[in-house]
Amino acid sequence: MPVQTEYLDVAIRERLQAQHVEVVDVSGGCGQAFEVIIVSPAFAGKGLLMRHRLVNAALKEEIAQIHAFTQKDFTPEEWIKKQQQ
Template sequence: MSSSSIADRVVDEVKKHYPNASECSIIDHSDGCGAKLELTIVSDTFEGMPILKRHREINNLMKEKGLWEELHALQICAWTEKQWEEKKKG
């Protein structure tokens, strides 16, 4: 097993799967255990893709990479570049 945190491993796998992502960050809401994470990813890969499909795709990636068993909760914010810019404007 890797010595890096579950959060680091999630980000690494997401970055590999979405190499064109302009933003890929994670916040640990679990007080250090790393099992409750909030993932933000911005990629035009999501253009035209419903939100539910985006979430399923990322959840399936976590399962395929064997990371799902270590997570209690994963909140996913998956945005296109246009959506991200709108969100940042407020």
């Protein structure tokens, strides 16, 4: 069964205490490739690699079921600055 965008959204919010999540199925609807934006205070003080490892660990089972998973991770402060640009 393909992974659903709504399921990923809920899982990310619950497991990473995310304040903002955007999940886009870029596979044409087959649920095999996703691009996500995650805004979470859990990323504070962590570099890019540590953020990716945190997300990958939280979504280990889901990521194993899909072909491609691209993530952009921000702290709430970074996200606010990005929106102001």
